[in-house]
Structure formats: C-alpha cells, structure tokens
Amino acid sequence: MTARPLDRGVVHVHTGHIDLASGAIGELETVLSADERARAERFSFDRDRARWVAARAMLRQVLATYLGEAPESLAFRYGEHGKPAVDGSELELNLSHSGALAVLALTRGCAVGVDVEEVRPVPDAAELVDRYFRPSERRAFRAVPEPLVSATFLRAWVRKEAVLKAMGEGIGALDSVEVTVAPESPPAILAPDSAAHWSLRDLDVSPAHIASLAVAGPCEDVMISEWRPSTPCRLDRDG
Ligand SMILES: CC(C)(COP(=O)(O)OP(=O)(O)OC[C@H]1O[C@@H](n2cnc3c(N)ncnc32)[C@H](O)[C@@H]1OP(=O)(O)O)[C@@H](O)C(=O)NCCC(=O)NCCS
Known part of the structure; x- marks a missing residue:
C-alpha cells in the first residue's frame, strides 16, 4: 500500500x-x-x-x-x-x-490538538467559565451580550481545548491556557508563554459544529x- x-x-x-x-x-x-x-x-x-x-x-x-x-x-x-x-x-x-x-x-x-463541539445552548456556561477560564478570559466573557453567551463560550472552549490537547495535558491544566474570548475575536493564544509561537485556527467543519485547531509551530495550510x-x-x- x-x-x-x-x-x-x-x-x-x-x-x-x-x-x-x-x-x-x-x-x-x-x-x-x-x-x-x-x-x-x-x-x-x-x-x-x-x-x-x-x-x-x-x-x-x-x-x-x-x-x-x-x-x-x-x-x-x-x-x-x-x-x-x-x-x-x-x-x-x-x-x-x-x-x-x-x-x-x-x-x-x-x-497538534483539535476540539469540536456541537452548537447548542450551554446553560452552565457561567459556571464552566468560573471553573476553567483565566481572570482575563472571565472578564471578557462577562462583557458578552446574553444572546451571544452560549456561542461565545463554545468558541472559547474549543480554542482552549485545542491548545490543551496539543499539549497532551488533562482538563486540570485548562486554566493555564488563555485564548481570545470576545465574540468575533481572531483566534490567538495568550498563555502559556511556551505556546506563544504556536498556531491557533478556527475550523469550519460543519454548520452544526464549531471547532478549533492548535499546532505547536507554524501552520501554513x-x-x-x-x-x-x-x-x-x-x-x-x-x-
Ligand atoms: C481528553 C480531554 C482533554 C478532551 O475531552 P473531550 O473534549 O471530552 O473529548 P474530545 O472528543 O475532544 O477528545 C477525545 C479524544 O482526544 C484524545 N485524547 C485523550 N486524552 C487526550 C489528551 N490528554 N490530550 C489530547 N488528546 C487526548 C483521544 O483520541 C480521545 O478520543 P477517545 O475519547 O475516542 O479515546 C478531556 O480531558 C477533557 O477536556 N474533558 C472535558 C470534557 C468537558 O468538560 N466538556 C464540556 C464541554 S462544554
């Protein structure tokens, strides 16, 4: 073969x-x-x-x-x-x-790390944010208008999880990963410093899902x- x-x-x-x-x-x-x-x-x-x-x-x-x-x-x-x-x-x-x-x-x-989530209402988004997000992410999340809360949460979540999964860490390390959270913000990794040169992209994989991809280095295509x-x-x- x-x-x-x-x-x-x-x-x-x-x-x-x-x-x-x-x-x-x-x-x-x-x-x-x-x-x-x-x-x-x-x-x-x-x-x-x-x-x-x-x-x-x-x-x-x-x-x-x-x-x-x-x-x-x-x-x-x-x-x-x-x-x-x-x-x-x-x-x-x-x-x-x-x-x-x-x-x-x-x-x-x-x-490489990838995370996908089905688009859906997330009633416990605020609790998950308090538990797993970093202070600056929480501040950005609190400024999100109510109709955008679930979508914004899921977007931030898949970005964080993609980075975490590229690192091969467990869920306990999620609060060491900081990404851009505000609606329409381009994907970027803000912490940890060791991942500053990594690539983070949002993926368009299905109308019913959102997904992000993290690569520990350049991602040309x-x-x-x-x-x-x-x-x-x-x-x-x-x-
Ligand atoms: C593995 C983990 C990092 C991701 O889990 P998840 O988001 O539930 O599941 P995903 O479908 O994205 O990924 C699972 C796959 O990642 C891979 N994987 C397992 N452990 C991994 C790790 N430490 N790092 C990277 N990839 C891992 C496996 O291929 C696994 O597939 P499998 O379950 O079929 O064996 C998990 O520890 C985690 O974060 N769980 C949190 C789940 C949660 O609270 N979700 C709420 C969403 S709103």
Missing part, C-alpha cells in the same frame, strides 16, 4: 459522520483492537457506543492511508494524560468528537476532507 504524503507545516483535517447504520458499525468494529472493542462495550448507551466505534475506526482507516499499513495493524501508545500517538511514526494526530461528527487532525513532526468508511457493507446514515 502506498503511503499518503503529508508535508511539514501542513495540517490535514478529516471529518467524519459517525451516526452510521448498525451493519456498518459491525463492519467497522472488525478493524478495532481487542482493547478497543472492550472499551466500546463499557458505554451505557448504544448510540454512544456506535459513535465511539465509528470514530475509532475512522482514526485507524485514515491513519492507515498515511502509514501504508492495514488499519487493524496499527499500535497506539498513550501520553501521561491519555493522548494517543502511533508507535514508531513521525505522524502526530488528535481526534475529537461531538454529537454525530468526528474530526481528526494530522501533522508531521509537530504536536489546512486541508479539510471528509472520511467515508471503507467497508464493503451498505453504509446508510441513521436519521
């Missing part, structure tokens, strides 16, 4: 619709490892389980095209806070899923493409 090229400084983003018919999920599950299948069994709700299987299969199928290997043969290792990486490869990856959408970002030799499950079965979308 020929490995798909990915140049330094370029980010390849793959989006995937992960609400798939049960037959398709059954097929996709065959590319998962035994550990992954065991993890899938721990979900309480079938829909969450199916979405997780689809996202994990997407991760394996997309990575396989860059590595020139079979999806089921890939081995992952995990950082201190659970960030996955591919054993023995320069490829850097990060996955995020929200609702029926998964987003996978890939770079070469440069840490972002290419977005849509994953289609490569299984031979019928892949009807639910709903």
